[in-house]
Each structure stands twice: as structure tokens, then as C-alpha cells.
Amino acid sequence: MLSPQTPETKPVKLSVRNLDFRYGEKKVLDGLSMDIHAERVTAIIGPSGCGKSTFLKCFNRIHEVSSAVQVSGQMAMDGVDIYRGGIDQVDLRRRVGMVFQKPNPFPKSIYENVAFGPRLFGVRDRATLDGLVEDALRKSALWDEVKDRLKESATGMSGGQQQRLCIARALAVNPEVLLMDEPCSALDPIATAKIEDLIGELKENLTIVIVTHNMQQAARVSDYTAFFWLGKLIEMDLTERIFTTPRERMTEDYITGRFG
Amino acid sequence: MRSFETELKNLRDGIMVMAGVAEEMIELTIQALTERSSAKAEQVRVLDRQMDEWELKLDQLCIDLLALHAPAARDLRLIASSLKIVPELERVGDHCCNIARRATFVHPPILSGDSLEQLGAQTRSMIRRAVDAFVGHDAALAQAVIQSDDAVDELYGQIYRDLLRLMLADPLCIERASHLILVIKNWERIADQATNIAEEVLYILEGRSAKHPYLRGNHEE
16 A cells, blocks of 8 residues: 555556536536546545545546536546547447446356457457456456356356456456446455455556445555545545545544544 | 444543543652652552553553444544553553652652652653643643653753762662662653653644654655
8 A cells, every 4th residue: 555655656547627527407526636546546435425426437438328417627548538539438438447336247157248348349259258258357356266167147146256257347358447336335244355355456457446435445445545525525645644644624524434 | 423432532531540540649659758658658559550450441442442443533543542642651650669669768868858859740740741731632732741851851860960979979878879769760761651642642633753753854755
């Protein structure tokens, strides 16, 4: 974990400036600005309805399925505006993968779940697909558990395995960023610990942004923590500092359970 | 979370009680010494048992708070620092016992009682003010306690030199002077304990270590 004594060496991967997000009349995100560093884990915390998940969705534009949504401000990946930079949505979603609260495997075999993304992007060769599937399952620490039953249905797996399968599915298209929206909230402590270990391994090559309601999880897995309240960024700092000496009283009250 | 608040209050109250007992013990050591009172010395030993009991109780409370509530920010700093403040206070009790044990060996007096009383009173005042700073969230007072340690060290050095001179001049007073050197050393240590407590108070209030200022450049951003 990063500490105040070690200077940041990783470049900014995602940069957000004055981001507003409106859903109809309602302003969900209000003037957010932050930098997210490559190969770091950034946790987003805050009470329900503060805009955490909405913020996450802005990074791969999956909110755009609704026409009532208006987004203004800037969001850039590697310096290129993901809203105006002529970026293709499908390609953006390949580069920015997402894992949701509840494991949501397709009702297909384990193999087909992981092969789905690469197939979508035109990989047809069986040997190549096999390699991609194995690689993604290994990266998600699932290979040893499922290598002998790749043809079995994914829905027969345990909740924790299903969630790791969803991570494998996201990894199979070789993303640069992984968004995780409360990925452990439906899992038991052992499955949670496995996902948390996985996050630590994946950040070697990935930029991870995770939304969590579990303060201790944010403290355990992230390098940076951002605290949101009513669509505003109240404070963002090194996780170590947020959990020992936050600058803002509101952050302090939230993480010590005195909010509201 | 209500019970968490209650337990935090119990922790603060417990530390206040320990500090009150510590002060009383220091006062008794002064009296035991100046009055050559073995009864007062015995009272110190009785109170030390209370300090030991409080230490066990508050240690357990801190561990429970850490395990059950996963505290953060100012709560975490309070509990982590309490785990250091409590043993400091318990050590004050031990030092008082060391002093009380010697109370009857330092008579007839070889030094004017004034400077000894003054040293005892200064250390008692440091303990009181350190805990006042803890209770009143008073960083300025904690800082003042840390600064007053120099005056105690100076007085200690002065009495120590006086005792050396006396021993050189008159070998018959060597035994009493040796006991007195240990007495003043124990008081001087109590002042160090008060300083450590004040440093913890600053950590609780400001979130950065006040210890070893000469290392500060290396450990801050």
C-alpha cells in the first residue's frame, strides 16, 4: 500500500474535471474532479445515493443506454477525452471492464462465459480462445478450481466462484481499467478475502476503481480513497491518511460511523 | 454505535482515574520522604495494586474496542495512544513504590527538604497537566508539559551534584545519599512518563507523532 513517505510514481490513468451528471432534473454528480493513477486501487466510499456507482458508470459510458442522462465536464483516459475524443463505445468498454455487485454470469458454460468477450471482438481460432480463457481464469485465481469442468454451467458455481468468473470474463478482453461496484457485498468472508487478494494481484497491470460500503475493505485493498457525499467529492487522499488523519470533519464522521 | 461511545467514555474515564491515583501516589511519596512515614509508604503500595488492576482492565478494553469496532481516524488514534498512555501511568505507580521503599532509609536528612519537595511537586504537576491536556483536548498544554521536562532535568542534575559533593565530603552519608539518588531518579523518570503522555495527546489531537523531533525531517512528506 502507498504511504505518505513514498512518492507516487505511477502516471495518471484517468482524469476527471468538473464532471456533472444529471438524470432528468436531478443532479447526481456535481463538479467532480480527481486524478486516478495507473496500477493503483482507488476506493470510492460514501453513503447510499451519493453517486458512487453513477460515477463508476461514467468511466465506460454504460449510463448512455438512458436518454434522460446529461453528462458535462471532462473525463480522460491517458489524456484522451472519452466523451469527445472520437472514442468508440464498444472499444471503450473493452478497455474499461466492469464487475457488478451481484455475480451475473451468462447461463452458459464456464468456458463460454470467458470466451464471450474475445469472440465478440472476432477471435475465432480455437487454440487462441483456449489460451485466452485459461489465462483469464488463472489471473482471476479460478483455473485450478474449474479446469476440469470448463464445460459445466457457470450457474452451478458458488457465489464467490461466480464473481471471480465475472472478473475473468472482464479480464479476457485485456482491459486497462477494471471498475468494481461493491464486488463482495453478496459474498461470504472467505470468498471476499479471495477477491481482495485478487485485487492486490490484478493491480500490477490494471487500474482499479472500486465502490464499497465496507470501510475495512476500502482500508485493506485501496491505495487511494475518495469520499463522496451528495454527488460531491468531499475528500480524496492516500487511504492510509483517510483512515488515520482525514482532513475533513465530514470524512472523519463518516468513517467513524458518526455520520448524520 | 451507542455502546462504542460508552466504551470510549469508559476508556477516557479510566485513564482519568489512573492519573488521579498516580498524582495521589506522587504526593504520598513526597510526604513519606519528608515525614519519614512508613504508613504513607504503605499507602503507596496499596494504591499501586489499584494501578495494576486498572492497567489490566483498560488494556482489555482497548483490545476489545479494536477487535469489535474496527475504529478509524480520531477513535483509532485515541485507542492506540491509550494503549501507550496506560502503561506509562502504571510505570508511574512502580516508580512511586521504588521511592516509598526508600522513605525510611534517608533519615536523618542530609539535604534541605525544599529542593526534594520541589522536584516531587514538579513531576506531580507534569502528570496532572498531561492528563488535563488529554481530557481537555488541549494541544498547547501538552506542548507546555513537554517543555517543562527540561526544568525537572535541571533540578534533578542540581540535586544529584549536591549529593555527590556530600558523599565526597562525608562518607557516613553515602548510604542515605545513594538512596536519595535513586529517589530523585525515579521522580525524574515520572516526569519523562508525563512527557510521553503529552506526546501521545499531541498525536491524538494532531495526527502526527511529536516524538523524537530530531528525526522529523526523515519521516514526513
